[in-house]
Amino acid sequence: MAAVSIEGVGREFPGLRGGKPTRAVEPLDLAVADTDFVAILGPSGCGKSTLLRIVAGLDQATEGRVLVGGREVTRPGADRGMVFQSYTLFPWLTVRENIGFGPRERGVPEAERRRIADRLMQQVGLTGFADHYPRMLSGGMQQRTALARALANDPAILLLDEPFGALDHQTRALMQELLLQVWEADRKTVLFVTHDIEEAVFMANRVLVMTARPGRIKKEVAVPLPHPRHWRMKTTPEFAAIEEELTEAIREESLRAAAMNV
């Protein structure tokens, strides 16, 4: 059974002041196998984030349904951890308390939360920052904390909505390696939304290209590169070939998206 199955899910936003409704996502089907790492690639505004938000339960599909572990998604839940593009750490909580937020909501006792947080801080390289408040952290550190916070509930599925989109290039490369290490260690099922082609190829086992609005899956490209992956892989001819194929597909869509926004 697929870990996530998206069955005919579409989303239409009602028109403003009686205007025509806007279709963000054409009804689409997608099955994500257990422990798979799937990247959804598309030009901005293609509805890829909307699709992810529907899987998270933060947005409602206008048609179709999402099944996670065989159960229909109706609301957000701790079984699907999410990392957002914007910095969403709770500013009033320290790094350790942020990571412990999910377990706390589930009633995990203090000592156990501490143990979970300490382990995750070590895994994502935050040791020594336990008592820092988010405003004292760099963007990269904040996203590390956000990743650790999502992992603290030990969710079966990790939903990542351009989590490194606001980071500088170098930090971003480090975060990609970190996330790969986490996946290689824990083998979560991952749905990763990005508009960065290199990032998608480096991280994922399958890359889905979405069309410009309304979003639909245009192309699927398998990434048969072996794990564990090292950053040097980005310079290999195999990597470049996949990147080129995706660049071709996405370029068309970006041009279409640009033409629509005129």
Place this chain on the structure above:
Amino acid sequence: MSRAPVPGHRQGRSPFEPLVAITPRARVALGVAFFVCFFALWGGVTWGGLVKPLFLADPARTFAAGWRLFAEFGFIGDVAITVSRVVGGFVIAAAVAVPLGIAMGAFKPVEAFFEPFVSFARYLPASAFIPLLILWLGVDEAQKLAVIFIGAFFQIVLMIAVMIGETRRDLVEAAYTLGAGSRGIVLRVMLPYAAPQIAETLRLVLGWAWTYVIVAELIGADSGIGHMIMDSQRFLDTGQMIFGIFLIGAIGLVTDLGFRAANRLLFPWQLGR
């Protein structure tokens, strides 16, 4: 996240460029300097004979009057009773208004039910209720507390509802994906998010509560700072009247400093914002 660089205190930049920081010492010195100017002006017009003592007592006479009030007329009792009225009325109003405001900010049906009436009631001037409240409750403590309650309650409710409602949506969504339920969202996301602003609102409204209590005491009371001011008018003692007003300002200033110190202790996570 906005973290705009605040221009620092550097040589070569004039402090009169926008947002250029000044040293804490300069800040205190400038604040004190205004009080000095204020007293100089006051002394100038009174001792210089520009204003008759009948209308405005000079600083020395004012403080002498203040000394007499405490030494001979047991004024400390009046101060204590006024402070207890303000604090009492304010605490009762806040105790009811804060939870209601939170409920309104978080739950849209609650907001839809209360908001129109509260918006209407907010414009009812508390002082206009005083004659009515004297009829209903007499001139005792209950009437004073009621005036403050009416003046503070609706303002607090509305401002807190807005603050809670403005909780960053992405934080609420993050909490949902971490498994939080409604209770968790309200108590452990919305409330801490809005807490510093709620404290700021309470500080502001406490200032207004002072106005209401004095008005109530001017109109009908047999004790309190307002009652003293009214009494002094009968004897044309402007020194005492001014001292009374001055004292209210001084108490306000001290409470303000207390609130600020408390905020620094309670909300260490937002230092430097």
